Amino acid sequence: MSIKKIFLLMIGLIALGLGTVGIFMPILPTTPFVMLAAGCFSASSSKLSRLLKKSRFFGCYIENYHNKIGIPRRIKYRSIIFLWVSLIISMIVTKTLPIVILLIVVGAVVTIHLITLKTKQEEID
Numbered sequence: 001m002s003i004k005k006i007f008l009l010m011i012g013l014i015a016l017g018l019g020t021v022g023i024f025m026p027i028l029p030t031t032p033f034v035m036l037a038a039g040c041f042s043a044s045s046s047k048l049s050r051l052l053k054k055s056r057f058f059g060c061y062i063e064n065y066h067n068k069i070g071i072p073r074r075i076k077y078r079s080i081i082f083l084w085v086s087l088i089i090s091m092i093v094t095k096t097l098p099i100v101i102l103l104i105v106v107g108a109v110v111t112i113h114l115i116t117l118k119t120k121q122e123e124i125d
Helices: 003-024 030-044 046-054 059-066 073-094 097-116
Strands: none
Touching (some): 003 030, 046 059
């Protein structure tokens, strides 16, 4: 395995780890890290690339992003609610004004980003 492939594999694993943490910590964005991991894996390991695309947790991120389908409205709402609940808890725990201001700014930016993403039309059965 070449040095380039090893480097891309390491970056992909780190990005996937950060994306995983981002699921639970709204300060870290999940989608950009998962997209970075997908790109790195596609250039370094076809096996990891296939596993990531078939992943129950990350496969939909990659498919929706790749096909420019968008995010379902309910997922947007859940993400924004989870984001603000987590941020408010962090603000209450920290009680430090600069940190609170930073969390508000991060929350506002992430909320705007989520709102501006294309909304996937949900299928009605």
